[in-house]
Amino acid sequence: MRKRWTRWIARLYPASWRERYLTEFEALIEDLDARWIDLVDALKGAIVMQSARRSLWQFVAACGLAGVAVAGVVAWRAPRRYMSTAVVHNASNGAQSHRATAFAPYAQVTLSKRSLVGLIQTYDLYHDERVRVPIDEVVDRMRNDIRIAARGSNAFAISFAGSGQAVAQRVVSDITQATIAELNVHGEPRILEVNNLPARIDQSPYIPIIALGFAVGMFCGLVLIGVRTWPLVASVGGVMALVGLAGSYGLRDRYESTSVIRTDATATPEVIKNLLLADTPGRERLSIREIVNLSSGKLPAVYLVQSSVDGASWNWLGDDSARYAACSAMENLVAQLYRRLGPAGIEVIDPPSTPQTPVYPRRWVGAAIPRVRSFRFAKRYSLTASA
Amino acid sequence: MTDPTLLILISLAENDKHGYAMMEDIQRFSGSRLGPGTLYGAITRLESEGWIRPVARDDRRQPYTLTPAGKRHLEEQMAGANQLVKTAMRRLRA
Numbered sequence: 001m002r003k004r005w006t007r008w009i010a011r012l013y014p015a016s017w018r019e020r021y022l023t024e025f026e027a028l029i030e031d032l033d034a035r036w037i038d039l040v041d042a043l044k045g046a047i048v049m050q051s052a053r054r055s056l057w058q059f060v061a062a063c064g065l066a067g068v069a070v071a072g073v074v075a076w077r078a079p080r081r082y083m084s085t086a087v088v089h090n091a092s093n094g095a096q097s098h099r100a101t102a103f104a105p106y107a108q109v110t111l112s113k114r115s116l117v118g119l120i121q122t123y124d125l126y127h128d129e130r131v132r133v134p135i136d137e138v139v140d141r142m143r144n145d146i147r148i149a150a151r152g153s154n155a156f157a158i159s160f161a162g163s164g165q166a167v168a169q170r171v172v173s174d175i176t177q178a179t180i181a182e183l184n185v186h187g188e189p190r191i192l193e194v195n196n197l198p199a200r201i202d203q204s205p206y207i208p209i210i211a212l213g214f215a216v217g218m219f220c221g222l223v224l225i226g227v228r229t230w231p232l233v234a235s236v237g238g239v240m241a242l243v244g245l246a247g248s249y250g251l252r253d254r255y256e257s258t259s260v261i262r263t264d265a266t267a268t269p270e271v272i273k274n275l276l277l278a279d280t281p282g283r284e285r286l287s288i289r290e291i292v293n294l295s296s297g298k299l300p301a302v303y304l305v306q307s308s309v310d311g312a313s314w315n316w317l318g319d320d321s322a323r324y325a326a327c328s329a330m331e332n333l334v335a336q337l338y339r340r341l342g343p344a345g346i347e348v349i350d351p352p353s354t355p356q357t358p359v360y361p362r363r364w365v366g367a368a369i370p371r372v373r374s375f376r377f378a379k380r381y382s383l384t385a386s387a
Numbered sequence: 388m389t390d391p392t393l394l395i396l397i398s399l400a401e402n403d404k405h406g407y408a409m410m411e412d413i414q415r416f417s418g419s420r421l422g423p424g425t426l427y428g429a430i431t432r433l434e435s436e437g438w439i440r441p442v443a444r445d446d447r448r449q450p451y452t453l454t455p456a457g458k459r460h461l462e463e464q465m466a467g468a469n470q471l472v473k474t475a476m477r478r479l480r481a
Contacts, residue, residue: 006423017431024406024449025427031407031448038422045424049431 003034012046012066014053051228060221067217068210075209084168085159086176087151088183110178111146112260112350113139119174123167134356146175253322253358257330260350263341275340288333327354391421391429392438396453396461399439405448406430433457 006029010022032038051059116139120126126138147159158176162168227234263272269291330352337346398404398412406426414420421429430451433439438457442450453461 021427021431023447025423027447027449028406028410028423028426032410032423038424041422042424045422045428048424048428 003029003032006034006039006042009039009042009046012043013049016053017049047224048228051225056225059225060218063221063224064214064218067213067215067220069213070217071210071213072206074213075206078209079163081161081163082165082168083159083161084165084172085157086172087155087157088176088180089155110175110182111143113353114350115178116142119171122174123171125162125167125171136353136356248361251361254360255322255326255355256359257326257352257355258350259330259334259348259352261334261337262347262349263337263345272337275337322358323355327352389417389419391425392433393461393464394419394421395426395429395433396438396457396464399451399453400458400461403442403450403452405444405450407448409451436460 007026010018010025010029013022013025050062054062113136117135120130120135120138120142126141129138129141145161147157147161149157149159151157158172158179160168160171160175162171272291273288334346334348334352338348394413394417395409397416398409401412404412406423410421410426430439434441434451436456438454438460439451440454442452444450
């Protein structure tokens, strides 16, 4: 296996070099008890040889093409995704006609963690991801696969892109039914277009993945040229990055917990904030980062509340106290609201989440990705509501 | 001393060798294991400098031999290294 890979890497050497040395290089690989480090060494040799024999842009373009080849394999292996769509019309029972986008908060209710976890378990969605990442991230991923878009003045479309045709159809059907159940209180919803078994693929993954592969390949080519041309700068940069990473573990972590609540329209974000901070235990460590009203007009308010808690947790000791402190602080906040507004004045749609990764400091890019995704989720719905 | 080109020249100073034999010999006398990419990168450089050249072969393995220019280069490098060693030892004894 390793010998075969090493022989394959030999094809990456310049053509003139292969003409002269390939036969004896392959004989060496045959004799060698090849290890993984030999494979890396052969690859390094190919990169050095190519960069020495080609102009800068030829080398960068070659790296871009190598990126395209890798991305092509990734895109080819990516599972096909099918999108199912249903269209819902709502005749509002109020005098004022609401824009279709104003109904998004009701979809938000049906997209709560509780609701989505139920769907994920019922249809065994995101099977591989559930093994690797926490359920909160899987829920965020599913929210990104669900789209809600206005169709005309009083209708909106609910779509879900999944890896199976029948599953995508059933998921959209369940979300639509749940949204209609919510809307029934405030309007007269009816389904305009029933979601059929999706025949078309959501979108071709090839073009974006291959474009990304080309860009990443060219970037890697520039980095390799930089490392070869300015080894001292590259070494200093690498050492500084490692020192910065090690130093970041001495910083206090800040975790953020999120909850979605529904109250009546008189409870503005300012009123909620004053209520929350009045006499919440441990408020000196607490900051309410964001209260977003997800609904508009005369519709009952749906708020997305995000609170941050500074914690002195030590990552390398596996200290999770700050994570739980953020969740506990958020529970206290919601309990305060419950006490002030009474059981009839508040409904908790999404209970306080237990954060998995700190919002600050962002030590690894990988750790930042779920945060970016959840940020997009919050913004998408807050923008929709304010339209 | 871990410069792969010098290690190859030292190995070929004994007798003609092909790639795999060079790798084994270098590991034996220096403790360094050259990877295939490093070895052939150095062989390519040495041949282009005219310090080694291929000799007749029986199979796919290509043996190399030291050229007179390569021998002179190795002697110069070793003389320099020898001077460094002498200086270091003298200062350590002082």
